[in-house]
Amino acid sequence: MPQRPHQERSSRPPTRAARARSFDAVAAQYAASRPGYPPELFDAIEERAGRSLKGARVLDVGAGTGIATALLAARGAQVTAVEPGAGMAAQLRADLPATPLVRATGDALPFSDAAAFDLVCYAQAWHWTNPARSVPEAMRVLRPGGALALWWNIPHRETGWAVDQDARLARRLPGYDRHRVTDDPDTLFRRHGLRPAFRAVDWIRPVPLDTHLAMLGSHSQFAVLAPVTAASVLEDERAALLDVFPGGIVQEEYGVDLTVTLRPAGSS
Numbered sequence: 001m002p003q004r005p006h007q008e009r010s011s012r013p014p015t016r017a018a019r020a021r022s023f024d025a026v027a028a029q030y031a032a033s034r035p036g037y038p039p040e041l042f043d044a045i046e047e048r049a050g051r052s053l054k055g056a057r058v059l060d061v062g063a064g065t066g067i068a069t070a071l072l073a074a075r076g077a078q079v080t081a082v083e084p085g086a087g088m089a090a091q092l093r094a095d096l097p098a099t100p101l102v103r104a105t106g107d108a109l110p111f112s113d114a115a116a117f118d119l120v121c122y123a124q125a126w127h128w129t130n131p132a133r134s135v136p137e138a139m140r141v142l143r144p145g146g147a148l149a150l151w152w153n154i155p156h157r158e159t160g161w162a163v164d165q166d167a168r169l170a171r172r173l174p175g176y177d178r179h180r181v182t183d184d185p186d187t188l189f190r191r192h193g194l195r196p197a198f199r200a201v202d203w204i205r206p207v208p209l210d211t212h213l214a215m216l217g218s219h220s221q222f223a224v225l226a227p228v229t230a231a232s233v234l235e236d237e238r239a240a241l242l243d244v245f246p247g248g249i250v251q252e253e254y255g256v257d258l259t260v261t262l263r264p265a266g267s268s
């Protein structure tokens, strides 16, 4: 059973490596509370990739507990999951026992140059990789003309309650970064001679307050905290949100930020 890493001093921001590993300790909570992705996201991937997901050979990297893996498979894709974390991988095996799963990171994909995947996906996971390695690795295992798709569910922070929540969490959580993602993908991919395309897909998830709090608690910024510290912040959130959503259903608003870039068709 993976151990939850305790942060001894709550004033010190957790290291990036500690956050990348933190999900293993909250894998079941992650699987039960994190949002999925709307059908329009997969429509947009198909459009940009120039092919249907049905029958496509897909690598889902940083697959976690398999939230995106299951949705890709439901569209008819033949998905192989790649996940470095022991706890997350165990949860994926339990939830999706028929899915091939490889324990690895996106920085060193254990597939040959001839793997020729149609699509390599990163759902909420690209920012944990080292792009100097993960970009060439993705291009290497794709077939020429194949697509690399990265996406993140970014909570909309314009709504009043979400602005207030951000301010509260920024006061309480060391290094709180408002779901900031990694390098600007446009600059990153153009540096590699690639031509990315972008799409934002808005959607709303109405969820019970308990699910919303469990979702917050499954983020790496909570998962690295001592449990007593995390529980105290979440209980304060519960009280604040009940003022806004007295019926106990939170309207989570998301924009999925999607980037798709193709391996040049003529490349070998």
Ligand SMILES: C[S@@+](CC[C@H](N)C(=O)[O-])C[C@H]1O[C@@H](n2cnc3c(N)ncnc32)[C@H](O)[C@@H]1O
Binding pocket: 020, 021, 023, 034, 061, 062, 063, 064, 065, 066, 067, 068, 083, 084, 085, 088, 104, 105, 106, 107, 122, 123, 124, 125, 128, 129, 130
């Ligand atoms: C926020 S979770 C995303 C899980 C899943 N894709 C989803 O949509 O919910 C990030 C995942 O990336 C994994 N991860 C951490 N470092 C990684 C790396 N260098 N390459 C690939 N995945 C990594 C973590 O173990 C974790 O399971």
